[in-house]
Amino acid sequence: MNKVMGFDQAIDLIEDGDTIAFSGFMLATAAREMMVRIGQRFLKEGSPRNLTLYQGAGLGNNNDQGICELSYPGLIKRYVTAHFANNRPMIEMALKNEVEAYNFPQGVIAHLYRQAAGGKAFEITRIGLKTYCDPRIRGGKVNQAAREDLVDLIEIDGREYLKYKVPNYNIGIIRGTTADEFGNISMEEESSIIDSLDVAMAVKACGGKVIVQVKNLVSSKSMNRQDVVIPGVFVDAIVKSEEPEIYHRQTPGTYYDPIIAGRYKSDNFGFEPLALNERKLIARRAVLELEDNSVVNLGIGIPEAVSSVAEEEGLENIILTVESGLIGGIPLGGSNFGSAVNSWAGLAMASQFDFYNSGGLKKTFLGFAEMDPIGNINVSRFGDRIGGCGGFIDITQSTKDIVFCGTMTAGGLVTEVRDGKLHIVQEGKKKKFKNNIDEITFSAEESLENGQNVIFVTERCVFALREGGIVLVEIAPGVDLERDILDQMEFVPRIAEDLKTMDLRIFQEGLMGIK
Missing domain, CATH: 3.40.1080.10 (Glutaconate Coenzyme A-transferase)
Known part of the structure; x- marks a missing residue:
């Protein structure tokens, strides 16, 4: 027939x-x-x-x-x-x-x-x-x-x-x-x-x-x-x-590339090193959480920079995965998000989430848009702006170690690294650490019950999820605790008694030397 x-x-x-x-x-x-x-x-x-x-x-x-x-x-x-x-x-x-x-x-x-x-x-x-x-x-x-x-x-x-x-x-x-x-x-x-x-x-x-x-x-x-x-x-x-050039594109950004299809591998693909801005500072701090031979997932936005920094630092034994089903290689972002180059294999998406849900990931690096004092996170809806959760809930409820990555404020934030210190040139207009969030995409209560290890990395400080809420555990050199952190939050977090300075290598030009 x-x-x-x-x-x-x-x-x-x-x-x-x-x-x-x-x-x-x-x-x-x-x-x-x-x-x-x-x-x-x-x-x-x-x-x-x-x-x-x-x-x-x-x-x-x-x-x-x-x-x-x-x-x-x-x-x-x-x-x-x-x-x-x-x-x-x-x-x-x-x-x-x-x-x-x-x-x-x-x-x-x-x-x-x-x-x-x-x-x-x-x-x-x-x-x-x-x-x-x-x-x-x-x-x-x-x-x-x-x-x-x-x-x-x-x-x-x-x-x-x-x-x-x-x-x-x-x-x-x-x-x-x-x-x-x-x-x-x-x-x-x-x-x-x-x-x-x-x-x-x-x-x-x-x-x-x-x-x-x-x-x-x-x-x-x-x-x-x-x-x-x-x-x-x-x-x-x-x-x-x-009209396949219009209606049958491999990705929104690519009509057809045999490397994305996995038919060939590229020896020439790589990232241009990022400028030392807030995006790279966050990615650098996040990369310090990586371990050799870790199987990880990277979310969209700032977490995508983790891959760039890892490559720049020569971390080769990190296995990256994508929700679409790809394992290994280098995930692509932007209009090619969901695809990868040099991947090892492509599973059905349902099988990939079997792997995720069973705790197969060692770590995940995901963005956050807003957070409340308890540590609940919203990435899915902001009033009339409806986005959705994607694979965020599956991954965050199944992975033992979670690194949330995002700037302290949003909307016009300008930073500068000078003499090994971070300077906030212009503060963002929107606070992301809020008393109340629009909806819960990540449940702090469920995470604590499951015994997960969770940190929240920004360009100027690091928080950790603890019983009773988030705790400030690290602060960047050059940052004023009151002006640059507490005044930018709608609530006052607990501050660790042994509050540490973020790794100074993060704020230096050149390689961190973590390989």
Whole structure:
């Protein structure tokens, strides 16, 4: 049976009210041309409509491409995601209660696909306890339109767990590189397999239809078994991208690079050393927490600089991982976030989160946007600015050693390092250490119960999480405790009796010499 068809024929498979699962991480393995065509069909004919969308990682280019091209009132009834990826149309719909919006951890959504693939009704996990995903707080609901409870609190053998409901998926929309007429799919030009196979298996287990957008069509006689990632038994329809340079990009920032696809390795890839500013100061202090042969995860933003400093210092035995499923190599940032060069392997995203959730990471380096006196952190929502948790909750609730990285203040902060001391030239306008935060993405209470080691690194000081709240444990040379730290906080932290000076090597030009 030849499964190749046109986009219009594939869209005819979607019925009003269907629940659709999308694969992808940003635009990697995202079937963007299908998204655009569905949006166009709705605007022209008013159907399909009232759809429920599930997707794990943020799906788009953080601007005007991706799931935002489906964000029309009436087209989408419910949206369940780990990250909104700056999808302004969907965020506006959520704020106006024009869509039922939910925000769940990335690993949870990845595991919902796998649970569906195995015929199971729930994902039972401790991920999300005492965060906004906990039904005692908000149950992952983003707005008032989200009335149905999709997660319950349960107890097993005296321990609390969250029980996330597995939906009945009607349609899967995924992406591969090459397909034969029977629907066998290879992914040789993709940055990683991410969740394409898991989505396909989940949808087929639910009795639904799977649509695959590809770049190339070949005869089954030329498809090698070892290249097939998604067997044709899990595929119902194949559509070939008509404008792959636009709609079938490897990442938002790259049309196709064989090094990102893992087909070749580069001896010439590296980071330019960072200027000695607040970003590098934080990364330098964070790097001091690294241990030889550590398996770690780096978040977006300032934590990305940790990789640069580690390379500059010649720390070679650090194994970096990415939520998308990549292990080893050098993770990329910006418009290529979620991909890597010179990686060792690419797992399915659900398997990567198995590894994370089991405590496989030695350390994680993540950003923080705002923190309260207890040590709770918010990175997911700030009033009308809805971002999402991504893999933040999965990672922070599962990793023994956590290093949060961020500037002391935000919005216009200017610093200068002079004569081995830090000088605050201009203070940021926004305080990040607040009495109250908008929501809890990291629960200090849960972390302390789990016996995690947590520090918070800024350019001018270091805090540690302790019973009763955060404690100031290190201060940078040149920094005034009262003016530069305490006056920049809405609360007064405890100060360690043995308050230390941050390592002086951090504030010197040249290498720190920590190899």
